[in-house]
Amino acid sequence: MGFATDAIHAGQQPDPTTGAIITPIYQTSTYVQAEIGKHKGYEYARTQNPTRAALEANIAALERGVCGIAFASGLAAINATLTLLKSGNHVVASSNLYGGTFRLFVRILATFGLEFSFVDTSNINLVEAAIQSSTRMIFIETPTNPTMTISDLAAISRIAQAHRLRFVVDNTFMSPYFQRPIELGADIVIHSTTKFLNGHSDSIGGMVVVKDPEEGERLAFIQNAAGAILSPFDAWLILRGTKTLAVRMRQHDANGRAIARFLGGQRQVQKIYYPGLADHPQHELAQRQMSGFGSMIAFELGSLEKANTLLKHVRLCSLAESLGGVETLISHPATMTHASVPREDRIRLGITDGLVRISVGIEDVEDIITDLEQALSRL
Numbered sequence: 001m002g003f004a005t006d007a008i009h010a011g012q013q014p015d016p017t018t019g020a021i022i023t024p025i026y027q028t029s030t031y032v033q034a035e036i037g038k039h040k041g042y043e044y045a046r047t048q049n050p051t052r053a054a055l056e057a058n059i060a061a062l063e064r065g066v067c068g069i070a071f072a073s074g075l076a077a078i079n080a081t082l083t084l085l086k087s088g089n090h091v092v093a094s095s096n097l098y099g100g101t102f103r104l105f106v107r108i109l110a111t112f113g114l115e116f117s118f119v120d121t122s123n124i125n126l127v128e129a130a131i132q133s134s135t136r137m138i139f140i141e142t143p144t145n146p147t148m149t150i151s152d153l154a155a156i157s158r159i160a161q162a163h164r165l166r167f168v169v170d171n172t173f174m175s176p177y178f179q180r181p182i183e184l185g186a187d188i189v190i191h192s193t194t195k196f197l198n199g200h201s202d203s204i205g206g207m208v209v210v211k212d213p214e215e216g217e218r219l220a221f222i223q224n225a226a227g228a229i230l231s232p233f234d235a236w237l238i239l240r241g242t243k244t245l246a247v248r249m250r251q252h253d254a255n256g257r258a259i260a261r262f263l264g265g266q267r268q269v270q271k272i273y274y275p276g277l278a279d280h281p282q283h284e285l286a287q288r289q290m291s292g293f294g295s296m297i298a299f300e301l302g303s304l305e306k307a308n309t310l311l312k313h314v315r316l317c318s319l320a321e322s323l324g325g326v327e328t329l330i331s332h333p334a335t336m337t338h339a340s341v342p343r344e345d346r347i348r349l350g351i352t353d354g355l356v357r358i359s360v361g362i363e364d365v366e367d368i369i370t371d372l373e374q375a376l377s378r379l
Contacts, residue, residue, distance in 0.1 A: 003062065003177060004246035011057025012239070023054045025236045047224045051232040055239050056207070059197065062176040062242070063189050065209035067216035069223050070235060074172065074192025075100050076228035077206030079109075081168060081188060082137075083222055084215070087113025090134040094121045094151065096144040096349045099338035101170070107340075121151040122282060124159070131163055141170040142179075143286075146298040146333045146357040147350045148273040150282035153289055157185025172196070172324075177249040178292040182211050193230075193238045195324030199248050203237040205230045248326065249292065251362040256295035258365045259358065262372065263299050268379045270354075271300040295360035296323060298333070304353035306379050307332055311356065313378045316363065316371035323359035328368050330358045 001009070012023050026049055033039040042048045056068035071077040078101055085091070093105065095118040105116050119126040121140045138160050142151040153169065160167035168188040169181035175196040181189050191197055193205035210216045223229060230238075260274040275286035276293030286293060301307050311319050317330040321337060331337060333351050341351070360368065 006061045007058070007245045008243045010061035011054045023051055023236065023239060025232050026050045027232050045232075046227055046229055049229075049232050049235070051239070052230055052235040055230070055235040055242075058239060058242055059176075059191070059193075059207050060209050062180075062245075063171070063209040064176075064180050064182050065189065065211050066213050067210060067220075069208045069210075069216065069219045070193075070230040071206040071208070071223065072228045072230055073204050074170075074190065074194060074206040075104055077190050077192075077208045078170070079104060080219060080222045080226065080228065081190060081208055082109055082114065082139075083226070084166070084218060085114055085136055088115070088134060089113075089136040090115040090117065090132050091137045091139055092117050092119060092121075092127060092130045092135060093139045094141050094144055095119055096147055096149060096351075097141055098145045098170070099333075099340045101141075102338075103340040120149070121156065122149050124152060124155050127156055128159055131159075131165070135163065135165060137166045137168060139168045139170075141173070143173050143275060143294075143296065145173065145337065146273070146296070146355065148275055148280070148296060148298060150275055150280075150286050150289075152285055153181050153184035153186060160187070161185070173296050174290060174292075174294055175245060175249055175324075177245055178253070178294055179290045182209070184289060187211060188215070193241075194322060196249065196252070197245065197324075198238045198241040199245065199324060199326060200237070200241055201322065201325035201327065201329075203234045203241075205234050205238055248362060249294070252295035252360060253292040255362060255365045255368065256293060256297060256360045259295075259360050259368060259372070260297055262369050263297065266373075266376055268301060268306070268376045269299050270302050273298040273350075296357070297360065298355055298357045300352065301354045301356060301379065304334075307354050307356050309378050310375045313375040314371055315374075316367055317358065317375075323357075325359070326362050328359065328361035328363060330356060333357050 031042040060068035117130040119130045167186045169186045170190045172192045189209045191207045263269045274297045317328045
């Protein structure tokens with residue numbers, strides 16, 4: 001089946017009781033059993049839930065994995081994935097990660113004995129050089145948040161296979177519509193379903209998709225044992241979102257390209273980070289491993305004062321954390337999504353006080369341009 005067909009139908013059958021075409025919200029904490037050891041496949045809702053199971057099958061199909069495991073948030077999904085490791089294990093990670101991921105790694109997981117090396121994973125030589133005898137995982141975001149650096153998935157996969165390492169990719173920015181890391185050699189794909197998969201800014205969730213059934217069983221055990229599960233209602237909301245994922249992502253991409261071109265013509269904008277522009281350093285790589293460029297853009301205004309002026313004067317664009325919703329969201333990474341990253345590290349990564357990130361929505365693009373134009377005119 002094609003992607004849009006899978007997005008609408010995979011993992012979902014008409015309700016056997018009523019024939020309802022939409023998977024119901026099974027809002028229950030437990031299930032009645034006929035006798036000891038005899039039930040209908042469901043015992044307790046932390047362990048199994050039909051709505052959650054439908055979503056897990058749906059996202060697994062879209063990412064071309066064997067199974068999905070849903071969690072209460074993207075960070076819960078990342079945390080569960082890292083618990084596949086043991087104290088003393090080493091992880092090679094992208095130097096430019098979402099601030100919440102960086103905080104989880106260095107302020108929580110490191111205290112349990114995991115070790116991390118943060119490198120520019122767009123440089124294959126640095127990835128290879130960072131591997132130690134204790135390394136067990138490579139963890140990357142591509143594109144990175146917020147500077148949109150691209151890492152070569154196929155090349156890193158070859159390194160991971162040569163060293164017998166798990167290769168984990170956070171695919172939140174692209175969604176499986178534009179990028180499917182498992183097809184390029186990744187072992188595990190992670191999503192904050194809060195973002196493009198849900199697409200409507202009304203749910204928090206996370207998903208892990210694996211290509212190894214045994215890995216899936218282990219993560220399902222962790223999901224149940226640790227208990228950071230996705231609620232039935234959130235699962236239902238995300239299933240509603242994935243039904244329109246294909247059409248939404250096409251519009252996000254069209255609008256993103258238009259906004260990037262617009263920003264490129266503005267004298268107030270000093271630099272643009274968007275892989276769809278020909279002058280992006282990994283533009284050709286992005287063309288090879290992604291089927292579109294998406295709607296995430298960052299741009300440099302030169303100072304905190306200018307960034308604040310712009311953000312105070314936008315009207316259609318909403319100043320808020322998060323991304324991937326149908327509405328255009330604009331943010332200031334240094335004080336919002338990446339505030340937990342030390343300042344010196346932020347500056348080194350290009351996350352300056354003048355950097356603004358925009359998640360371009362699916363409104364009429366002329367209206368988004370008009371809003372940005374009037375806000376930029378204040379600078």
